[in-house]
Amino acid sequence: MDDRLHYIYALADPHTKQIHYVGCTVTPLTRYQNHLTNNANKVKKAWIRGLKAQGVTPDLLLLDKIVGRSEARKRETEWIQTLIAEGKPLTNDTYKGCVGHNKGRTYKVYEINRYRQ
Numbered sequence: 153m154d155d156r157l158h159y160i161y162a163l164a165d166p167h168t169k170q171i172h173y174v175g176c177t178v179t180p181l182t183r184y185q186n187h188l189t190n191n192a193n194k195v196k197k198a199w200i201r202g203l204k205a206q207g208v209t210p211d212l213l214l215l216d217k218i219v220g221r222s223e224a225r226k227r228e229t230e231w232i233q234t235l236i237a238e239g240k241p242l243t244n245d246t247y248k249g250c251v252g253h254n255k256g257r258t259y260k261v262y263e264i265n266r267y268r269q
Contacts, residue, residue, distance in 0.1 A: 158178055159216070160215045170241065172196070174228060
C-alpha cells in the first residue's frame, strides 16, 4: 500500500489561467520541470513550446492532496472528467489514472474534446 502524499496538479496558461493539463505526482516541482523539458505528449509539447516562444512557462496549480496512489488516481480522473465537462482544452494523452500507471482502456482527451464540439 502506498501511503505517500500525492498531489493532483494542473498546468495553466499564465495569461488566461485556462487549465490545459491535469496530472498526479508525489513530487510536484520535479514533475513540473519534467513537463518543461521531456515531453512525449505532442499536443502538450506544442502548447508549452508556444508559451516559451512568448517568454513564459505554464503556471503550476496544486488542485488537491490525497494520501495513497489509488485514491489519488481516482481524484485525478474526477478532475479530468470535470474539466472536460466544463469544456477545458486539456492536452492530456490519457483520460484515466496517474501518468505512467494507466491500465485498461484510455482515451485521448484532445480527441474527446474534438468530438464533443
